[in-house]
Amino acid sequence: MTVYDPTPFIAPITEEDIADYLMQTPGFFERHAELLTSVQIISPHGHRAVSLQERQAERLRAKIADLEQRILEMVHNGQQNMSIDQRLHQWACDLQRMTHPPSLPEAVVQGIRRQFEVPQAAMRVWGVSPAYANAPFAVGASNDVRAFASSLTMPFCGPNLGFEPVGWLRDGDMVQSLALLPLRDGPMEHATPAFGMLVLASDDPHRFEATMGTDFLTRIAETASAALARLR
The missing domain is CATH 3.30.160 (Double Stranded RNA Binding Domain)
Structure with missing residues (x-):
């Protein structure tokens, strides 16, 4: 036979109940x-x-x-x-x-190496004035490199995967990481054709990584582009 228990069921107090009570009773610990x-x-x-x-x-x-x-x-x-x-x-x-335009490319490269402690740097520019068409800085960039430079709207940073611009460097075999900066008129993010490319390289594989911020590199590219416009 079932015996009826009139005592109501009371759920046990949980830690959540206590925490909720204390939250709703800010004066508890004062009392x-x-x-x-x-x-x-x-x-x-x-x-x-x-x-x-x-x-x-x-x-x-x-x-x-x-x-x-x-x-x-x-x-x-x-x-x-x-x-x-x-x-x-x-x-x-x-x-x-600088008052001698043909000296600008070397000044850009050496300034970057000196001021920002970049082990290696080089560049190529195209579409220059006929007076500079045969200068070392104006030859040696293939159509593929020119198209690649024009496609970039921000610096490319990453490991050395055999990019052509590495061949512009004196010690290309030592390069572990690099940054490729397009040179163009106006802001880098504008999709106007590039008139050059600047390569910064290091034997440190972590110096230029795909995840790094590129604001500073963008400023370098835009400053260099503005100076090199005198060659065109």
Whole structure:
């Protein structure tokens, strides 16, 4: 025979219920401050038991240390960016002072190597004035390279996969990573035909990677393009 139990079923209180109650009752620990000193939890440092207040202090110190590290990184990055901006400005000023147009390509290349510590750099330009048509910087770029340069609307960065411009470098066999920068009139992202290509190369496979930011390289290409326009 089934015996009827009139006692209503009461679901057990869960941790979620307790957490929800405390969230909805902000004055609880003010009225029961003694609980804060009696609660003991495990510290992540040494696995010893500490009070809730001490654990909160540890978490706060960790957050402060993390913020301090981020601030130091921001300051360091800011100083690096300022240094790069200064060197880019100096390089641009040097190019503006050039009074002998045929010397510009070499000045561009050597300035990049000196100011930005790029191990190797070279370039080719086409569509130049007839007076410069037979200069070393104006010959040796195939139609494929010219078409590839015109197709780029941002710098190409990655490993050395046997690109033709590597052959323009003095020590092409040493190249592990490179950046290919199209030279064109106006902003790089415009799909106007390129009139040249600049190659930057390194024996470090991680110097120029596909995932790196290219804003700085874009500024280099646009500055070089503006200076080299005097050859056309």
